Amino acid sequence: MPDGMTKILIVDDDPALVKALRIGLTARGDEVATAHSGSDAITQVALFSPDLVILDLGLPDLDGLEVCRRIREFSDVPVVVLSAYGDERRKVEALDGGADDFITKPFGMAELEARLRVAIRHSAARTGSRSQPAATLRIGQLEIDMVHHMASMGGEALVLTAREFDLLAYLARNAGKVCTHHMILKDVWGAGYGAESNYVRVYAHRLRKKLNDDDGEILRTVPGIGYQLVDNAPAD
C-alpha cells in the first residue's frame, strides 16, 4: 500500500532467513508476521490478513505448493514464492497453483523489495477491477479497451491481430503476476492447448515489436517459465 504499512507474512522453516527478512523488512517500514510451517502459514493468512505472503516451497509439514493452493481457496493475497536455484518445474507448478511471482535463493533485499512492490501494486489493481470489471485497463503507458478490443500505447493506437490482443489483454488482467506458458495457452488459445510454448514465444515477440519494447521492460520474459506484464513506473 502506498499509504501506511504493508503487512507481510514470511513463511520459511529456516529461522535465520526469517530473522534476516523480518529485520530487513521492518526497517523499511513494513509490518511483519512469521510462520515456520505450512499449517501455521494458512492460519496466519486468515488471522493476520497480510497484504503479501513470502512463501518458501520447502516446509516441514506441508508442501509449499499445497500451502499456496489452500491459501488461494479463501484469499487473493499475492504470494511470492522462495525457491531453490534450478527448480524450474516447481516454480511453474507454484505459479500455476496461484502464486504471483517467485524469487530464487539467495537474493538481495533490493530485488525482493522490487518484486514485492510489483506484486502488491498489481494485485491491488486486480482486486479493484474484479469487483467491477473495468472496461479499460491501464498499465503505465498502456491502455486497453476491453469493450472495443482496442489498445494504445502512450495515446497511440496499436494495430493488433485478434490473438495478439487476447494475449495482451490476458497479461494485462494479470499484470504483475508471472504467467506461465501453460496458463497463457489455456486462456488465450483454449482448453486444448498447454504444451505449445512456441506459440506464446512467437506472439510475445510480435507484441513486443508493436509495443516498441525490444528490451522486454514492459513484457518481461521469465526464462523457461513464462511472461509478466510489468509497469516499471512507480504507481502514484
Next chain:
Amino acid sequence: MRRMQALSATNRRASLGVFVALVCEGALLALMLPFRSDLSLATPGLVFVIPVIIGVAVGGLAPGVLAALTCIVLYDVFFIPPYGALTIHTRANSLALLVYLIVVLIVAEIVHNLHSARNEAHRREQDAGRLFELSQALIGDLTISQLLDHIAATVQTVFAPRWTALLLPSGPGPASDEGAELFVAARSGQELTTEEVDSLTAGGGQIRSLGMAGGEAPSRMAVALVASNRPVGLLVLQEVQFARHDRALLGTFANQAALAVERAQLQDQALRSRLLEEVDRWRAAMMGAVSHDLRTPLASVKAAVSSLRQDSDSMSSTDRAELLELIELQSDRLARLVTNLLDMTRIESGALAVRPTLIPLDELVDESLGAVNGLVPRSRVEVEHGPDLPLLEIDHVLIGQVLANLLENAARLSPDDSRIRIGARSVGGPAVPFVEISVTDEGPGIEAEERERVFEMFSQKSGGARAGLGLAIAKAFVEAHGGSIWIDPRITRGARVVFTVPGAVSVAEHA
C-alpha cells in the same frame, strides 16, 4: 581313434552274438543227437531256427547269418543221411535244406529290423530327454557365468569328450566384431593343458577362422554358437566319439545354447545400463542436496548483508547487532558444512582415516555445542546418562560433528523454548563395549515411511525440510566407526535419533 573305438564296440557285440549262437547250436545238437533216428527230417530244421534268432538278437545280422550257415552244416552232417558227410542223396532232403535256409534268412532279417527299430526309438528318447534337460537349464534365471558353466557341463555329460570348452569373444558385449579374440569362458571335463588353451585362443582362435563346421584338428569338434545371424561363442569338444546322429544333436544343443547366451548377455547389458542410470540419478540428487544445503545459509547471509547495506540507518542498534550475529553464525554453519562434506567424501574414498581417542561424553557434548554455538542455545540441552558410562573411543572431531548436526536439526525443527535431550547408555558386551547416544526433540517428528530415507543423500522431501545433508553426513561418520544410526520408531511425539559408537574397555577390567 574314434572310429576304432566305435568299431570295437560293434565287434564286441558281434563276437558275443556268434559265441551265444554257437553255444546254443552245440547244446541243441547234443540234445537231439541221441534220438535222431526218431526225429522226422523237418524237426531239426525247426529247432535250428532258435540259434539264428538268438544270434541276430544279440549280435546283429552278420552273426545271425553266420549262425544260419553253421546250422546248415550241422543239419546236413548230423541229421540228413548219410550221416557224417556233407553229401545229400535225395532231392527231398535238398529241398528241406533250401526251405530251411530261406526261412532262417527271412526270420533273421525281421528280427534284426525289429531290434534296430527298438534301439533307434530308445536313442531318440534319450536325445529328447537330454535336450529337454538342457533347455530346462537354459530358461532358468542364471547369471551369465553360471549359464556358461552349465552349458559346458551338460555337453560334457551328454557327449563325454575328454573335455569341453566354451569360448567367448573377449571385450565387452556380444561378439559383434568378428575379429574379436576368444577366451575360455567355461570348461568341463579334464583340465586343459596350456598348449591346448593356446591352440584355442591364439591365432586361429577366432570365430570366423573356425567356422561352423570348423575344428579340423584331429578328433576335435568345434561348433559356433550363432544367434540372430551373429556368432556369440564357440563350443569345442576334445576327443569325442560321435555316432552319426550325435552331430545333429550337438547342432541343436548349440543353437539353444547360443540363444540362451545371447539372452543372458543382453540382460547383463540392460542391468549395466540401469545401474549407470541409477548412479546418474544419485549424482544429480546429491548435487541438488549439496546445492540446497549450501544455499540455505547463504540466503540468510545475503539477505542480512543487503539489508544492512541499504537500510542500516533506519534500524535499531539491536537489529543491526542481530543481523551481524546472524551473518557470523550462518557463515560458521556454511564453513562447517563444507568441512563435513569434504570429510565425508574423503572417508568414503578412504583418504581420511578415523583417529580414535578416549573422550567422556560430556566433553563431546561441550565440543558439539561449541560447533553450533548460537544455533543451539545451551540452556535447551539436557544430558542424561548413568554414572558408569564408559569413555567413548572415537574420533571426536567426526562424532562431534554428528552430534552437532543432530542438535542443529533438533533445534531448528522444534519449538524455540522446547527441550533437547541427549541420552546415553552402555550397550554390547564388556569385550566390545558400545555406547548408544540419542538426541530427542519435541518437533513434528518423522513419519514412519521417511525414517529410512532421511539418512540418504537425496532424502529431502519436496525441498528439504529435515536435515538435508546433516543426517547423511552423520551416517557416514558413524558407520566409519563401525556403529549404526537410526530413528527410534517407538517415539510418537517429537523425534529421537539414536546412534552407536565404540566405548572404551573399562579401566577396572584392565587392572
